[in-house]
Amino acid sequence: MTVRPRKQLHLAALPYAGEGSGADWAGSRVRSQIEFAPFERLARTAERGLFDFLLLADELRLREHRGRIHDLDVAGRPEPVTVLAALAAVTERIGLAATADATFNEPYELACRLATLDHLSGGRAAWNVATSQDVCTGGNFRRGDSLGVLDRVGRHERAAESVETARELWDSWTPDGVARPFAHRGRHFDIAGEFGVPRPPQGHPVVIQAGDSPADREFAASAADVVLARHRTPEAGREFYADVKGRLARYGRAPEDLRILPGATFVLGDTAAEAQERAFEMRRQQISPQLALHALERIWGTDLSSYDPDGPLPDIDPVTGPEREGPPDLTDLTGPTSPIGPIGLADPTALAEEWRALSRAKGLSIRGTVIEASGRQSFIGTPEAVAVELDEFVRTGAADGFVLVPHPAPDGLGEFVDRVVPLLQERGVYRTEYTGTKLRSHLGLPHPVWKG
Amino acid sequence: MTASHGRGLLHLAAALDQQEVYDAAPYEEAARLAERGGLDFVTLGDTFARPGPDALAVLSRVAPATRRIGLVPTVTTTHTEPFQVQAAVATLDWVSRGRAGWRIDVSTTEGEARLFGRRHAAAADALWQEAGEVADAAARLWDSWEDGAEIRDVPSGRFVDRDMLHPVDFEGADFSVKGPSTVPRPPQGHPVRVVDATEGSARQVAARHADVALVRVAGPAQAAAVRAELRSTAQEFGRDPDTLRVLGSLAVDLGGGEHAAEPGHGGGGPRQTAQGPLYRGGPVDLAELIAAWHQAGAVDGFHLTPIEPLRDLERLVNGTVALLQHRGLFRTFYPGSTLREHLGLARPANRYAVTGGTS
Numbered sequence: 001m002t003v004r005p006r007k008q009l010h011l012a013a014l015p016y017a018g019e020g021s022g023a024d025w026a027g028s029r030v031r032s033q034i035e036f037a038p039f040e041r042l043a044r045t046a047e048r049g050l051f052d053f054l055l056l057a058d059e060l061r062l063r064e065h066r067g068r069i070h071d072l073d074v075a076g077r078p079e080p081v082t083v084l085a086a087l088a089a090v091t092e093r094i095g096l097a098a099t100a101d102a103t104f105n106e107p108y109e110l111a112c113r114l115a116t117l118d119h120l121s122g123g124r125a126a127w128n129v130a131t132s133q134d135v136c137t138g139g140n141f142r143r144g145d146s147l148g149v150l151d152r153v154g155r156h157e158r159a160a161e162s163v164e165t166a167r168e169l170w171d172s173w174t175p176d177g178v179a180r181p182f183a184h185r186g187r188h189f190d191i192a193g194e195f196g197v198p199r200p201p202q203g204h205p206v207v208i209q210a211g212d213s214p215a216d217r218e219f220a221a222s223a224a225d226v227v228l229a230r231h232r233t234p235e236a237g238r239e240f241y242a243d244v245k246g247r248l249a250r251y252g253r254a255p256e257d258l259r260i261l262p263g264a265t266f267v268l269g270d271t272a273a274e275a276q277e278r279a280f281e282m283r284r285q286q287i288s289p290q291l292a293l294h295a296l297e298r299i300w301g302t303d304l305s306s307y308d309p310d311g312p313l314p315d316i317d318p319v320t321g322p323e324r325e326g327p328p329d330l331t332d333l334t335g336p337t338s339p340i341g342p343i344g345l346a347d348p349t350a351l352a353e354e355w356r357a358l359s360r361a362k363g364l365s366i367r368g369t370v371i372e373a374s375g376r377q378s379f380i381g382t383p384e385a386v387a388v389e390l391d392e393f394v395r396t397g398a399a400d401g402f403v404l405v406p407h408p409a410p411d412g413l414g415e416f417v418d419r420v421v422p423l424l425q426e427r428g429v430y431r432t433e434y435t436g437t438k439l440r441s442h443l444g445l446p447h448p449v450w451k452g
Numbered sequence: 453m454t455a456s457h458g459r460g461l462l463h464l465a466a467a468l469d470q471q472e473v474y475d476a477a478p479y480e481e482a483a484r485l486a487e488r489g490g491l492d493f494v495t496l497g498d499t500f501a502r503p504g505p506d507a508l509a510v511l512s513r514v515a516p517a518t519r520r521i522g523l524v525p526t527v528t529t530t531h532t533e534p535f536q537v538q539a540a541v542a543t544l545d546w547v548s549r550g551r552a553g554w555r556i557d558v559s560t561t562e563g564e565a566r567l568f569g570r571r572h573a574a575a576a577d578a579l580w581q582e583a584g585e586v587a588d589a590a591a592r593l594w595d596s597w598e599d600g601a602e603i604r605d606v607p608s609g610r611f612v613d614r615d616m617l618h619p620v621d622f623e624g625a626d627f628s629v630k631g632p633s634t635v636p637r638p639p640q641g642h643p644v645r646v647v648d649a650t651e652g653s654a655r656q657v658a659a660r661h662a663d664v665a666l667v668r669v670a671g672p673a674q675a676a677a678v679r680a681e682l683r684s685t686a687q688e689f690g691r692d693p694d695t696l697r698v699l700g701s702l703a704v705d706l707g708g709g710e711h712a713a714e715p716g717h718g719g720g721g722p723r724q725t726a727q728g729p730l731y732r733g734g735p736v737d738l739a740e741l742i743a744a745w746h747q748a749g750a751v752d753g754f755h756l757t758p759i760e761p762l763r764d765l766e767r768l769v770n771g772t773v774a775l776l777q778h779r780g781l782f783r784t785f786y787p788g789s790t791l792r793e794h795l796g797l798a799r800p801a802n803r804y805a806v807t808g809g810t811s
Contacts, residue, residue, distance in 0.1 A: 031604070032602075034546055034635070034636055035546060035549075036515075036516070036546060036547045036549070040516070059634040060535075060634065061630075061634065062617065062632060062634060068614060069612070069614040069617055069632075071610045071611060071612050071613070071614045072609050072610060072611060073611055074611055075602075075611055075612045075617075076597065076602065076612070076634060076635060076636040077634055077635070078542075078543040078546055078547070078635060079536070079539045079540045079542075079543040079635065081506075081509060081540070082508060082509065082512045082540050082543040082544055082547060083512075083543060083547060085509040085510070085512035085513040086512045086513060086515050086516050086547040088476065088513050089476070089480075089513050089514070089515070089516040089517050090516050104533060105533065105536065106531070106568050106570070108500070108531075108567045108568055109531070109532060109568075112500075112506050113506045113509055116474070116505040116506035116509045116510065117506075117509055119474040119475055119476075119505060120474075120475065120476045120505070120509060120510065120513045122475070139628070139629070139630030140533075140535040140629055140630055140631070141533055141535060142533060142534075142626075142627045179503060189569055190569045191566060191567055191568060191569040192566050192567075192569075193563055193564075193566050193567045194503070196500060196502070196503050196504060196505075197474065197503065197504075197505060197506075198474060198503070288609035289609070290608065290609035290610075291609055
């Protein structure tokens with residue numbers, strides 16, 4: 001009797017959670033979110049756990065809140081490609097994924113830097129294609145001044161054309177190392193010449209994309225190798241998974257040409273109760289009284305500093321219209337791994353009403369409400385329970401794997417690697433060694449055909 | 453002319469450039485060799501005009517494989533985003549624990565402009581003017597976080613003290629940057645800025661913004677003249693000229709290791725070629741040349757580009773440098789750990805920091 005092979009899980013690591021991770025970095029022994037040593041430790045740990053890749057986020061401006069720099073969360077990050085190039089020296093197999101913005105950067109330069117990273121790492125580079133949402137970011141960039149800021153559709157188009165252009169550049173050298181001239185004329189770029197770097201070892205560095213809008217899903221289906229999903233429940237995951245995988249055929253792609261990896265957090269304990277207790281304690285650390293008020297101000301769009309975080313929610317309605325301070329919508333509260341998210345994309349008034357109802361029903365303070373209403377750790381339990389749950393997600397078509405955000409960041413990953421990875425291996429759903437040297441091989445992605 | 457014109461410590465640097473090399477090992481090997489010789493820093497060129505890897509990424513890859521030597525990639529300013537350039541250079545400083553430099557250069561050709569499609573080629577003067585603005589904006593962004601702005605104060609929940617973060621609101625002729633930077637102030641305060649000051653249009657930028665100026669000249673008298681000009685211009689910009697190191701930049705061909713310099717090379721000196729001044733001869737004679745120029749006060753040291761990368765670098769380190777060390781003219785160990793310390797340059801004060809109650 002032949003045993004049908006179990007569907008394999010893919011794992012990646014992201015050292016920064018969303019808001020609230022300040023507690024991790026402030027409290028941990030790391031003491032720096034910028035020095036090289038913590039990144040090196042994380043990369044080595046993830047490689048010990050046979051992860052597919054390590055992903056670094058970028059940052060194009062410091063976050064602001066009501067016109068001032070947001071001081072309650074980790075601020076200040078290193079530039080991803082530079083850190084990953086250094087990590088290539090201290091790791092051998094793990095993929096190195098850099099977030100790089102396609103709104104304010106030019107495809108020629110991005111393609112050069114990513115191709116170089118792929119060469120320096122022997123074929124382990126990935127590009128997480130980001131777009132910039134915020135008008136303020138433009139203040140730091142030439143394009144932001146000279147051309148104004150693109151609308152959402154324009155940003156998507158530009159990102160898609162950036163990827164397309166980068167791939168043309170990577171294909172402009174023949175596989176045996178002859179540079180040939182390229183020319184690209186599109187809506188956003190009109191460029192020509194010779195590309196500066198030979199075809200990368202992977203052919204094309206792996207392209208990663210995040211986002212959930214119909215346009216994001218279409219872009220993922222047409223162009224991405226990996227999608228960072230935000231769905232936390234199996235039902236929502238399955239809907240997204242089926243929808244995006246269903247779109248691939250239109251682009252002549254097979255379902256296994258794209259990996260869907262939701263962002264996820266985890267809390268382990270020797271018993272289920274202990275894990276729950278640790279998770280609650282972690283939430284309390286992450287959602288400080290100040291951060292709870294801050295979260296409320298982002299919804300209410302006004303100064304709430306006179307409120308007591310241990311008292312009831314404000315009975316005033318959120319400010320809408322031109323007097324509103326802060327973001328007009330709530331998208332930046334709902335990052336895939338943000339402890340403040342997901343709170344939906346509801347309008348502020350509806351969301352405030354929802355939170356007040358929750359507070360009344362459960363007798364919760366402001367801080368208690370924020371802890372209760374906002375995101376939770378995705379997987380809480382014993383290592384055995386978490387391993388089963390992760391496998392279930394993948395087996396039932398809700399994901400191909402996960403991008404894990406460790407708490408405390410970044411050293412919490414070691415616990416996962418030591419306690420959960422062996423259980424996944426025992427179940428036969430996770431590799432026991434790297435079988436290839438390139439990121440594409442870890443992800444089971446085909447080597448791109450050279451389009452000469 | 454200032455009183456402190458005399459010679460200080462000898463500084464030596466080498467170029468790691470290798471044709472058609474894209475994997476890390478040869479760069480790592482060369483950088484470790486240069487570090488064994490105690491050199492101040494290594495450079496790696498970069499231009500969009502011809503093939504080559506991204507220099508900053510390569511030297512970042514080299515950083516964990518080395519411990520002391522300075523790492524100075526070329527990063528051009530014409531088609532790149534100033535905000536991204538300063539963030540990447542600051543990150544290299546973090547990754548290398550205070551060993552980063554930045555060789556500033558411009559892209560003058562229409563071919564390079566076509567790779568970006570945003571603007572046409574411009575005259576060197578205008579591009580260097582802009583490069584100076586980028587250097588200025590970068591320094592302001594490196595200062596936009598005061599040292600210690602990350603407070604990680606658990607009781608108040610504050611991760612940073614926002615009063616110690618500053619917008620730079622820089623307005624240049626062709627770009628503006630709001631700030632603050634997204635990268636906290638790097639270990640050196642300002643990574644070391646290097647400018648080739650041979651051409652007239654770059655010389656003002658070098659005098660104003662560079663910590664190290666490179667001059668490609670074939671004789672000590674010429675070198676001394678350019679050095680004097682750079683120092684006096686620096687002083688006109690309000691700088692202490694002793695904060696500027698001027699290095700003679702030579703290509704070196706040490707191929708005939710045991711032979712003396714070829715006749716016609718100016719009595720053992722370099723010869724001007726289309727590619728710049730070239731020294732061809734033995735490592736011993738090169739040591740003589742270096743010692744003589746330095747002792748004459750013509751230069752603060754040398755930036756040497758091996759013609760045959762690994763061969764000439766090996767002869768440079770094991771021959772020329774060993775001899776200079778033997779004669780007590782060059783360090784035998786690194787007394788400091790940052791590139792600024794190797795160069796004898798102080799860590800710059802932060803222009804935004806409030807000191808002693810005055811602002």
